[in-house]
Amino acid sequence: MHPDLTERILQYVESVDKVDTLDLAKQFEVDHQKVVGALKSIQAHGDLLQAETATHKALALTDEGAAVLEHGSHEALVYGLVPAEEGITQAELMAAGGANAKVGFSKAMAHGWILVDKSCTPPLVKRKVNKIVDNVKEQLAQVASGKAQLPAKDVADYKKRKLLQEITTKSFVLSKGAEFATTLTKLETDLTMDMLSSGLWEQLKFKSYNFDALGAPPTRGHLHPLLKVRTEFRQIFLEMGFSEMPTNNYVESSFWNFDALFQPQQHPARDAHDTFFINHPAQSFKFPQEYLQRVKTVHSKGGYGSMGYGYDWKLAEAQKNLLRTHTTAVSARMLFKLANQEGGFKPAKYFSIDKVFRNETLDATHLAEFHQVEGVIADVGLTLGDLIGTLYEFFRKLGITQLEFKPAYNPYTEPSMEIFCYHPGLAKWIEVGNSGLFRPEMLQPMGLPPNVNVIAWGLSLERPTMIKYGINNIRDLVGPKVDLKMVEDGPICRLDHV
Numbered sequence: 402m403h404p405d406l407t408e409r410i411l412q413y414v415e416s417v418d419k420v421d422t423l424d425l426a427k428q429f430e431v432d433h434q435k436v437v438g439a440l441k442s443i444q445a446h447g448d449l450l451q452a453e454t455a456t457h458k459a460l461a462l463t464d465e466g467a468a469v470l471e472h473g474s475h476e477a478l479v480y481g482l483v484p485a486e487e488g489i490t491q492a493e494l495m496a497a498g499g500a501n502a503k504v505g506f507s508k509a510m511a512h513g514w515i516l517v518d519k520s521c522t523p524p525l526v527k528r529k530v531n532k533i534v535d536n537v538k539e540q541l542a543q544v545a546s547g548k549a550q551l552p553a554k555d556v557a558d559y560k561k562r563k564l565l566q567e568i569t570t571k572s573f574v575l576s577k578g579a580e581f582a583t584t585l586t587k588l589e590t591d592l593t594m595d596m597l598s599s600g601l602w603e604q605l606k607f608k609s610y611n612f613d614a615l616g617a618p619p620t621r622g623h624l625h626p627l628l629k630v631r632t633e634f635r636q637i638f639l640e641m642g643f644s645e646m647p648t649n650n651y652v653e654s655s656f657w658n659f660d661a662l663f664q665p666q667q668h669p670a671r672d673a674h675d676t677f678f679i680n681h682p683a684q685s686f687k688f689p690q691e692y693l694q695r696v697k698t699v700h701s702k703g704g705y706g707s708m709g710y711g712y713d714w715k716l717a718e719a720q721k722n723l724l725r726t727h728t729t730a731v732s733a734r735m736l737f738k739l740a741n742q743e744g745g746f747k748p749a750k751y752f753s754i755d756k757v758f759r760n761e762t763l764d765a766t767h768l769a770e771f772h773q774v775e776g777v778i779a780d781v782g783l784t785l786g787d788l789i790g791t792l793y794e795f796f797r798k799l800g801i802t803q804l805e806f807k808p809a810y811n812p813y814t815e816p817s818m819e820i821f822c823y824h825p826g827l828a829k830w831i832e833v834g835n836s837g838l839f840r841p842e843m844l845q846p847m848g849l850p851p852n853v854n855v856i857a858w859g860l861s862l863e864r865p866t867m868i869k870y871g872i873n874n875i876r877d878l879v880g881p882k883v884d885l886k887m888v889e890d891g892p893i894c895r896l897d898h899v
């Protein structure tokens with residue numbers, strides 16, 4: 402606001418009886434809203450001004466009216482489209498005239514500007530007069546220039562044709578109030594002991610309380626979107642009777658991350674280009690020895706109906722420590738436990754949602770660490786049909802009903818399927834996960850009964866979170882560039898439970 406505006410208003414009112422804020426705005430060449438704002442702050446100082454509301458009605462052009470002012474009325478345009486001599490069929494005229502041709506045609510007929518010559522076949526629209534005056538355009542021009550005195554019936558007609566509209570403006574008529582002054586005294590905000598003891602408080606003016614003011618927002622912690630989405634996934638798994646696996650070990654041995662999963666030691670994923678290996682401590686030494694021997698055998702010689710890979714399996718390779726590349730390492734540990742627990746195998750449903758690490762090239766959707774959501778079911782005689790049915794059930798709880806599956810390859814599952822879902826918001830099919838039946842070469846060495854099958858699937862937590870929160874770049878979700886406001890203001894996540 403102009404710093405002097407309040408005093409300029411007061412000084413103006415001193416010399417006149419009454420003045421309308423709209424006239425003041427014109428006079429001072431400032432926006433009317435600013436004058437009203439200044440009036441409000443004057444009123445906060447007491448009864449300096451009396452302000453009575455006034456309403457002003459004025460005519461203004463609609464968008465269509467503005468178009469008529471620029472190009473001419475619909476009837477004049479139609480007249481212009483009728484060739485002077487030979488005429489035109491009505492259909493052609495309508496096609497040439499576009500959206501407003503119909504109104505224009507009937508008005509031009511009513512004015513007697515054009516006629517339909519029915520003696521020709523087909524009948525032709527022809528000009529009836531040589532010259533027209535576009536009254537509508539001229540009258541609208543008068544309205545636009547602000548000095549219109551249109552006959553009431555024309556105003557009514559133009560309003561009906563949606564060329565004109567009435568605009569109501571509210572203003573205030575100002576006159577001097579009981580406490581009128583030309584300057585504003587600063588309002589006190591605090592009552593001090595000095596004011597009380599000296600009696601000064603009696604002469605001072607105090608700012609009134611603003612009971613509508615909002616309090617300062619209390620500081621508190623905020624959950625990151627990934628954590629909110631994780632809560633939802635966890636809820637879904639719990640509803641489906643799954644129990645959570647302990648995933649609190651980011652560092653894993655190659656044995657559990659790869660060998661136990663029948664991933665050959667020459668597999669490119671086991672390269673430092675794809676996996677972060679650990680230097681301190683570089684190796685693990687404690688493994689269930691008999692199981693380790695069976696893993697070695699199945700890789701090098703085969704067994705359980707498999708030929709194996711036929712290579713020289715090395716303990717040193719299995720001992721190498723790394724940052725786990727998938728939570729399936731934890732699933733392997735859990736399945737081994739399940740096979741060897743007291744009382745023997747019992748059917749189980751497990752899930753996990755936690756961090757994994759890959760030596761990735763970073764881009765808009767990939768970071769070197771991300772979260773995996775994983776589900777595992779072990780039971781007698783499970784089939785691919787059970788996997789597909791479970792996936793439908795799982796994704797239905799996420800609000801996703803359309804799924805498609807594409808054959809894929811994982812060293813530890815056969816068959817393997819990539820999971821695609823139709824995303825109605827993005828209007829396309831997107832890849833959401835990977836799944837399969839764990840191979841006998843993985844399960845049998847663990848000691849699971851031969852008739853037990855294990856179905857499993859995995860997906861990233863980041864992908865659904867980015868879709869849900871409308872984030873396009875992973876760096877806007879994770880890392881030093883994250884806008885904390887996004888975290889603070891982000892709504893809680895609800896995955897449209899069905």
Ligand SMILES: N[C@@H](Cc1ccccc1)C(=O)O
Nearest residue numbers: 727729835836837857858859
């Ligand atoms: N571990 C797989 C996901 C997966 C889990 C379970 C079964 C099949 C696939 C991955 O890293 O993508």
